[in-house]
Amino acid sequence: MQKNILARLAVRDKSYLLSINTKVLDGRIFLTGKINNPEEKLQITKLAWETAGVRSVKNDIKIKEKFNFKQSAKDLLITSQLRTALIFNKKIKATNYNIDTYKKKIFIYGISLTSDERKEVINEAKQILDVVDVVASIFLVEDLRIQKD
DSSP, X not given: OHHHHHHHHHXXXXXXXXXXXXXXXXXXXXXXXXXXXXXXXXXXXXXXXXXXTOOEEXXXXXXXXXXXXXXXXXXXXXHHHHHHHHHHOTTOOGGGEEEEEETTEEEEEEEESSHHHHHHHHHHHHTSTTOOEEEEEEEEHHHHHHHHO
């Protein structure tokens, strides 16, 4: 699985071999490193999930940019508000989702048990004040089962 994910990253962009570190343990993929923008982070996360035999993906990739305290504080507030909303919503299993906010744009990664849960997560994100866009990379459990067969 380690070689498979590295090969997929190299095919996407050879620079990922230097900027992204991967570890695989019992079907769990751990990603670390630095990249230029959040869209790349989303693509790398999707690549990891599409690898055969994956049980979970922990993405700790950081985005390179000058530090802006005001923007970072706003993004942290948005992330905290969404995390809290997911925890208190009984229709959602909040631990199945990772949330990143970058310049008021929310990126949600995770696995939903039903399509209704997926819609509920996206609706919760859209209700937060000052959010510019919501980019959801949410897989359904049943879709993952089909890929493994």
